[in-house]
Amino acid sequence: MGYLEAGEAIIYGRYVEGVRIRHVIDEYYDLVVIPGFSDGHMHPQVVDAGLEPGVLWRHSYEWFENRRLVVDEAGIRSDLKLSSMLASLVFKRSLLEGTTLVAVTGRLEANLRAWLSLREKPRTVFLPTVMKRRGWASVSEVSDVAQRYVKYLDDGLARIGVFVHSVRYGASMLRDALLLAKRLGSVVGIHVSEGIREMEELARLAGGPPYPARIVGVHCMEDEDPAYYGVTCISCPYSNHLLYRRTRRSISGITGFGSDWPLLVGSVGSHIKMITSLFKEDPVGILKRATMGGYKAYGMRHQGDMVAIDGGLRRLLEGRARVRLVTVNNRLVVREGRLVSTGESLKDVTRKIQAAIMQAKHLYPAKQVVKG
Numbered sequence: 001m002g003y004l005e006a007g008e009a010i011i012y013g014r015y016v017e018g019v020r021i022r023h024v025i026d027e028y029y030d031l032v033v034i035p036g037f038s039d040g041h042m043h044p045q046v047v048d049a050g051l052e053p054g055v056l057w058r059h060s061y062e063w064f065e066n067r068r069l070v071v072d073e074a075g076i077r078s079d080l081k082l083s084s085m086l087a088s089l090v091f092k093r094s095l096l097e098g099t100t101l102v103a104v105t106g107r108l109e110a111n112l113r114a115w116l117s118l119r120e121k122p123r124t125v126f127l128p129t130v131m132k133r134r135g136w137a138s139v140s141e142v143s144d145v146a147q148r149y150v151k152y153l154d155d156g157l158a159r160i161g162v163f164v165h166s167v168r169y170g171a172s173m174l175r176d177a178l179l180l181a182k183r184l185g186s187v188v189g190i191h192v193s194e195g196i197r198e199m200e201e202l203a204r205l206a207g208g209p210p211y212p213a214r215i216v217g218v219h220c221m222e223d224e225d226p227a228y229y230g231v232t233c234i235s236c237p238y239s240n241h242l243l244y245r246r247t248r249r250s251i252s253g254i255t256g257f258g259s260d261w262p263l264l265v266g267s268v269g270s271h272i273k274m275i276t277s278l279f280k281e282d283p284v285g286i287l288k289r290a291t292m293g294g295y296k297a298y299g300m301r302h303q304g305d306m307v308a309i310d311g312g313l314r315r316l317l318e319g320r321a322r323v324r325l326v327t328v329n330n331r332l333v334v335r336e337g338r339l340v341s342t343g344e345s346l347k348d349v350t351r352k353i354q355a356a357i358m359q360a361k362h363l364y365p366a367k368q369v370v371k372g
């Protein structure tokens with residue numbers, strides 16, 4: 001037995017100088033982050049966000065109905081093998097960026113298969129998207145898949161809930177989703193107030209607060225207090241900036257952060273510079289949300305989750321720090337900046353992501369200008 005020593009540390013959202021932690025061997029790093037970064041909202045099958053230079057939107061519905069995708073998203077989701085491969089690349093990239101907890105929407109079975117096939121994986125909250133549209137699951141389909149897989153999951157490392165797409169595209173499913181989440185001891189996620197104030201409507205449709213299960217609202221960009229409506233908020237400042245050139249005015253009211261499109265922009269662990277430059281608020285408050293936040297929002301354990309980094313706090317905030325070592329549940333998953341069992345580095349995985357995106361675009365091109 002030895003000690004891991006670090007010049008600086010972020011421990012449970014607090015900054016401290018100089019730490020010494022029991023460790024398998026003696027090692028020194030510039031910065032240790034405990035627990036690691038958490039990414040409270042990801043779409044692991046999104047290979048194209050319909051971004052066009054100079055095009056900004058007013059709200060999520062305008063974007064969703066009018067974006068021009070080069071791929072057929074429903075086609076990609078229907079391909080279990082491809083969807084699962086995309087999800088495993090997302091899990092690997094997240095770990096290599098120091099993200100030890102992720103919450104993934106999209107196709108449940110693809111995400112579960114990817115997760116179960118990997119030796120090294122982040123703690124994961126599975127929030128399969130339900131929507132009354134072609135190519136999307138219903139609450140009962142999610143319930144069936146969850147029932148088949150839940151016995152393979154260790155509750156401390158993984159949890160299954162439901163993701164209702166939005167107030168407009170899922171109102172009729174919200175109550176059933178909340179009842180399923182209650183049965184699973186889990187949460188309901190939902191895109192909310194992404195350009196339009198919707199908290200009041202969400203609370204009305206969900207019949208509370210209190211609700212049968214916890215509601216995690218994603219984006220909550222508008223000037224509303226999520227706590228007043230009994231909702232926990234995950235903010236996605238990076239994708240909000242790309243789509244709308246604005247995000248929530250302050251970190252107050254935000255519990256944690258999400259990346260939205262990890263294949264395209266990476267996970268929260270790689271967004272610290274972006275988030276601090278958008279909010280211009282206390283970096284420690286931002287780091288607390290970027291680490292503890294996701295764990296808190298989803299009620300996940302964090303014992304034994306840690307990231308050791310080359311470069312101190314200043315370099316992390318400048319986006320120049322390098323993740324060297326990651327543990328999840330006290331198990332070593334990244335060492336010397338590489339996944340322990342495969343030896344892959346972040347560079348290797350991002351190269352594979354580029355190839356997988358090309359493959360998805362080739363296999364499932366948009367049939368015409370896709371609407372919705």
Ligand SMILES: [Zn+2]
Nearest residue numbers: 041043191260
């Ligand atoms: Zn989203």
